[in-house]
Ligand SMILES: Nc1ncnc2c1ncn2[C@@H]1O[C@H](COP(=O)(O)OP(=O)(O)OP(=O)(O)O)[C@@H](O)[C@H]1O
């Protein structure tokens with residue numbers, strides 16, 4: 001048992017609320033968990049040394065970046081700062097069919113529903129998911145009634161500042177035929193540790209448009225998770241944008257738990273300097289006739305380190321599944337590293353599946369072509385890099401969000417060194 | 420405009436240009452013909468500053484400046500334009516973004532304000548029309564999935580938008596249907612203003628019926644072996660290169 005895990009367990013035991021029974025199960029699991037090493041398969045390329053050595057004594061004077069509005073996106077903003085909800089939920093003007101409560105305000109009736117989500121959709125094997133189970137304070141419960149179409153995007157921003165540890169948790173239930181958009185943005189630069197896990201249950205024919213912007217950089221350590229359960233004919237369209245920090249990891253799980261469900265997952269990671277980003281995704285096709293389309297693209301410059309592990313598991317009953325997983329990488333620097341591993345596990349015989357992963361370099365010929373038209377080398381590189389991910393950005397259903405992201409993503413390339 | 424003296428260049432340890440000389444005055448059109456592998460495209464690449472094309476000897480003066488000392492993008496900003504024999508496909512970068520960036524790079528170089536998206540769109544639409552490319556080609560990835568002829572038109576469109584002072588057209592006529600040939604030729608002729616100069620690399624006399632050259636040069640084994648007026652092109656069309664008595668074997672150029 002690591003000292004770090006030990007203190008997590010001790011702190012977790014001190015929390016007492018209606019989630020305690022579920023938290024106790026997580027604590028139990030944690031006390032039986034051995035600390036990952038390089039020999040632990042799911043942590044093979046991601047070392048936890050930075051976490052072990054994390055010093056949170058220096059509290060930074062840095063003000064958390066203020067929450068920028070997204071032009072054209074009239075979002076319903078919910079702000080967490082260092083894990084503490086800043087938004088007064090009582091003051092929110094919510095459309096009919098939408099309820100948002102935090103652990104203190106969730107009604108007894110809703111607690112029953114929330115309990116069916118909390119740590120139920122998220123698989124038990126995520127170490128930091130268990131930590132989050134144990135320590136997440138302001139657990140947010142977003143409940144969308146059946147048949148309700150919530151047009152206004154729900155935007156959850158979590159800021160971490162220097163010297164803080166925080167754990168935030170979001171539970172989302174979409175009733176049958178409900179529709180909603182969820183934008184989750186996580187930010188931080190200074191020495192901090194944050195975990196952010198979200199569990200979403202998509203009822204029959206429900207539709208969720210989801211964005212996770214994992215934008216921790218610098219010293220900010222981040223462990224995130226998005227876990228979705230799709231029922232009959234449910235439709236998930238999810239986009240992940242990942243930056244890297246000294247240690248940043250996101251786990252995604254999508255479970256096809258009803259027939260004819262559809263999942264589209266686009267993920268982009270952009271890493272420079274000595275940043276690290278690890279993305280693990282698992283798609284479980286437990287029922288027949290499901291569709292998954294997963295496209296993951298990454299650009300890695302300088303001495304950065306990307307890890308991608310994409311698993312698609314087609315259970316024996318999941319006949320007529322259509323699943324595609326594609327991971328393409330652009331490696332800008334010889335000192336950068338990309339470890340990619342798509343895995344298909346198929347136990348049904350009548351399915352269509354494809355997967356592939358590539359690592360390429362910038363094409364000198366394309367660079368020359370752009371430069372021969374007067375475009376500077378650095379600008380040409382930004383254009384080519386952005387071009388590499390543009391297709392996925394263009395596929396974001398919310399193009400206002402895409403336009404807001406574009407200059408930020410381009411700016412990241414400017415700082416990436418090429419060679 | 421352009422003076423090339425004693426130019427020697429190599430690619431991948433292979434000497435390709437051997438003592439090439441050429442002088443071009445403002446407003447002139449020079450056609451360059453010559454057998455496959457003579458070094459015509461290489462000349463274009465060397466002039467535009469492609470990486471890997473190593474100049475071993477010689478000078479190139481472009482409007483009073485040492486061209487060989489300039490970076491690729493600076494050569495372009497100073498008015499040198501190369502229409503590629505094989506234009507490069509760049510999926511992900513839209514033709515529109517590409518051309519807007521390049522037009523604005525030129526404007527910046529001249530100390531002018533960049534064009535707004537709307538201003539650029541207006542210009543781009545006109546240029547599209549001039550080379551008879553449908554407008555949706557602006558939205559597509561640079562040359563992505565364009566047919567051979569469409570790529571060539573796209574090159575001419577860039578030339579029109581960038582308003583260069585020296586245009587090098589590397590086989591802009593090959594692979595074109597008769598109508599497209601006319602489009603390309605009109606594109607070039609519309610840019611002839613007495614000051615702008617052209618190097619037209621071609622295998623066929625046919626283009627020169629539309630774009631009348633002041634001089635025709637035969638490039639073989641990495642140097643200009645014969646120069647003349649438009650009638651030289653006609654002679655080659657009829658007789659081939661045999662009458663030059665060239666030794667086109669590898670050793671001759673090594
Ligand atoms: N990267 C390279 N490596 C090796 N040889 C090269 C390279 N690039 C060009 N060459 C050689 O240099 C010679 C000249 O090529 P170039 O493309 O300039 O010919 P060209 O005159 O344009 O011919 P064409 O009429 O067929 O277009 C050819 O023999 C070609 O194979």
Ligand SMILES: [Mg+2]
Pocket residue numbers: 459460461504589590
């Ligand atoms: Mg050629």
